Amino acid sequence: MAANLTPQYYKAEEAYRKAQSSQERITTLLEVLRVIPKHKGTDHLQGALRAKLREAREAYQRELKAPKGGRSWKIPRQGVATVVVIGAPNSGKSRLVAELTNASPNVADYPYSTNEPLAGMLDYEGVAIQLVDTPPISESFFETYLNDFVRTADLVLLCFDGSSDDAPQQTVDVLEQLENRKTHLSATSGFDKNDYSITKVKSRLIVTRSDVQDSALRIEMLSEIVKLEMPLHQCELDKPANVGSLGKLIFESLDFIRIYTKKPGCPVEYVDPYVIPIGGTVEELAGRVHEELASTLKFAKVQSVNEDDAHTVGRTYVLNDLDIVELHV
Numbered sequence: 002m003a004a005n006l007t008p009q010y011y012k013a014e015e016a017y018r019k020a021q022s023s024q025e026r027i028t029t030l031l032e033v034l035r036v037i038p039k040h041k042g043t044d045h046l047q048g049a050l051r052a053k054l055r056e057a058r059e060a061y062q063r064e065l066k067a068p069k070g071g072r073s074w075k076i077p078r079q080g081v082a083t084v085v086v087i088g089a090p091n092s093g094k095s096r097l098v099a100e101l102t103n104a105s106p107n108v109a110d111y112p113y114s115t116n117e118p119l120a121g122m123l124d125y126e127g128v129a130i131q132l133v134d135t136p137p138i139s140e141s142f143f144e145t146y147l148n149d150f151v152r153t154a155d156l157v158l159l160c161f162d163g164s165s166d167d168a169p170q171q172t173v174d175v176l177e178q179l180e181n182r183k184t185h186l187s188a189t190s191g192f193d194k195n196d197y198s199i200t201k202v203k204s205r206l207i208v209t210r211s212d213v214q215d216s217a218l219r220i221e222m223l224s225e226i227v228k229l230e231m232p233l234h235q236c237e238l239d240k241p242a243n244v245g246s247l248g249k250l251i252f253e254s255l256d257f258i259r260i261y262t263k264k265p266g267c268p269v270e271y272v273d274p275y276v277i278p279i280g281g282t283v284e285e286l287a288g289r290v291h292e293e294l295a296s297t298l299k300f301a302k303v304q305s306v307n308e309d310d311a312h313t314v315g316r317t318y319v320l321n322d323l324d325i326v327e328l329h330v
């Protein structure tokens with residue numbers, strides 16, 4: 002029987018997936034269980050969610066009783082989204098973060114040069130996106146906190162060194178380390194519909210040093226070993242144009258649109274756009290500008306990038322990237 006899940010459910014599920022502590026997991030799971038449509042088709046999923054709630058409550062009790070063992074890290078979320086950069090040793094993670102953000106991670110031509118996560122901000126045409134550099138993952142090395150980093154990310158970039166013969170197997174090792182922890186890198190995020198205990202995370206394979214000979218062959222070797230479920234993007238980080246298109250890829254993968262607001266009769270200022278999910282409406286934008294506006298809003302005038310004139314629309318009008326909007330109450 003089909004689960005027929007609602008947008009409200011998916012929103013609550015996403016909040017749960019991004020919860021960064023067991024306490025947050027408990028709160029968000031209670032919300033998921035509250036909004037899930039209650040019928041036969043969701044029985045199995047409801048059971049899986051209740052099991053997750055039990056686990057989160059037990060983890061919370063354990064944390065209260067015992068000080069944590071092992072290394073743990075918490076990076077406060079900043080910007081409109083958090084993108085976690087992972088990969089095998091020497092695959093270009095730190096270089097990628099250094100090229101795209103204001104951070105200066107240690108970039109070195111030897112493996113295992115990064116041993117702590119480091120966050121930096123990417124400014125993509127006025128939109129602030131957080132990128133997190135991480136220590137390498139290999140067959141024998143996995144910082145356990147990385148599983149949570151990956152699961153709570155809005156997007157994961159999996160680096161693949163196009164110049165290394167070891168890259169295909171090493172990348173499989175990274176995927177396996179995550180699979181062993183029930184985390185599956187995929188094209189989109191959500192629970193795995195065949196096994197609700199597995200979390201799928203939206204990911205892109207980034208092929209660094211992609212200009213070298215045989216890079217394509219190495220990618221082919223990778224896809225012979227594993228069925229890659231994520232799109233790939235080739236990038237020679239020495240080339241500024243490639244770095245620019247990587248920024249664009251990141252923004253586009255996050256499924257956001259940018260909206261500029263303006264006051265009637267005033268010119269638009271192309272700074273600090275509002276960033277809302279694709280499919281967002283005028284009403285949603287109004288709520289972002291001011292909570293009260295969402296209820297007092299009467300209509301809006303919207304001008305799209307390819308139009309000379311604005312047109313009048315209602316609250317449920319679906320906005321497009323780079324629309325200019327006047328909100329009228």
Ligand SMILES: Nc1nc2c(ncn2[C@@H]2O[C@H](COP(=O)(O)OP(=O)(O)OP(=O)(O)O)[C@@H](O)[C@H]2O)c(=O)[nH]1
Nearest residue numbers: 091092093094095096109112113114115137210238
């Ligand atoms: N020419 C070129 N060099 C790159 C590219 N990506 C990475 N490198 C170089 O490869 C080396 C390793 O890059 P890092 O970014 O330090 O690799 P890493 O994945 O962070 O390595 P660990 O932290 O040790 O896991 C550095 O010398 C980088 O400058 C690329 O696209 N082109």
Ligand SMILES: [Mg+2]
Nearest residue numbers: 094095114115
């Ligand atoms: Mg590094």
